Amino acid sequence: MKKLKGIIFDLDGVITDSAEYHYVAWKNLANNLGIDIDRKFNEKLKGISREDSLERILEYGKVLNDYSDDEKSRLAEQKNEEYLKLIKQMTADDLLPGIYNLLTDAKAKGIKLALASASKNGPFILERLGIEKLFDTIVDPSILSAGKPDPEIFIRAVQQLDLSPEECIGIEDAEAGVKAINAANIFSIGVGSSDVLHEANYCLTNTSKLKLDNILEQFESTMF
Numbered sequence: 766m767k768k769l770k771g772i773i774f775d776l777d778g779v780i781t782d783s784a785e786y787h788y789v790a791w792k793n794l795a796n797n798l799g800i801d802i803d804r805k806f807n808e809k810l811k812g813i814s815r816e817d818s819l820e821r822i823l824e825y826g827k828v829l830n831d832y833s834d835d836e837k838s839r840l841a842e843q844k845n846e847e848y849l850k851l852i853k854q855m856t857a858d859d860l861l862p863g864i865y866n867l868l869t870d871a872k873a874k875g876i877k878l879a880l881a882s883a884s885k886n887g888p889f890i891l892e893r894l895g896i897e898k899l900f901d902t903i904v905d906p907s908i909l910s911a912g913k914p915d916p917e918i919f920i921r922a923v924q925q926l927d928l929s930p931e932e933c934i935g936i937e938d939a940e941a942g943v944k945a946i947n948a949a950n951i952f953s954i955g956v957g958s959s960d961v962l963h964e965a966n967y968c969l970t971n972t973s974k975l976k977l978d979n980i981l982e983q984f985e986s987t988m989f
């Protein structure tokens with residue numbers, strides 16, 4: 766029988782709802798530039814790096830060519846400053862439902878845990894949430910040559926865990942993230958709307974449904 770040896774977690778929208786803080790910070794920045802973004806557009810920013818998110822917003826506002834690289838760096842920094850102010854207040858209470866139990870249940874079974882987040886603020890957020898010690902490894906997004914939906918971040922997570930893709934599952938809330946997990950040949954779990962995450966091997970509406978027993982049952986019974 767297949768044996769699950771590693772779980773690779775996305776951060777924003779899976780472990781904690783920092784996706785909402787990203788949205789608030791980007792919306793404010795975009796408004797200052799005369800661009801109005803809504804939640805539907807924001808779906809396209811989930812899992813996408815800070816720099817690429819800014820490009821997408823400027824493109825959406827049809828002003829991509831109006832900014833130099835230096836100006837774009839400053840704008841990205843400005844967004845991050847506002848985002849940091851929002852996430853500084855985070856505590857263990859900000860863990861999404863079911864996540865702490867999933868992490869500790871997996872640990873108790875000897876399953877290794879990795880973080881595969883596009884966020885450069887990942888280690889800081891894990892610390893704020895008090896769960897950094899539960900993770901065996903964190904992929905550093907600054908060394909990636911391509912972001913999600915490219916599979917690189919998940920391939921690196923598997924390597925850092927010293928496992929193979931078929932021994933792992935990946936959990937994501939973003940369309941780009943599910944695509945990245947699938948392209949890495951890892952069993953994918955999507956958390957959120959099945960309209961957005963229909964490519965996932967297993968889709969759940971929210972994190973409270975992420976129970977280790979269910980996950981093991983799905984993983985073991987799916988031909989992969």
Ligand code: B16
Nearest residue numbers: 776777811812815882883884885886
């Ligand atoms: P930062 P994930 C991603 O994290 C977010 O979904 C995305 O909205 C954000 O732009 C990206 O991290 C970069 O974050 O600005 O903190 O480096 O979903 O891959 O955990």
Ligand code: MG
Nearest residue numbers: 775777778938
């Ligand atoms: Mg996410």
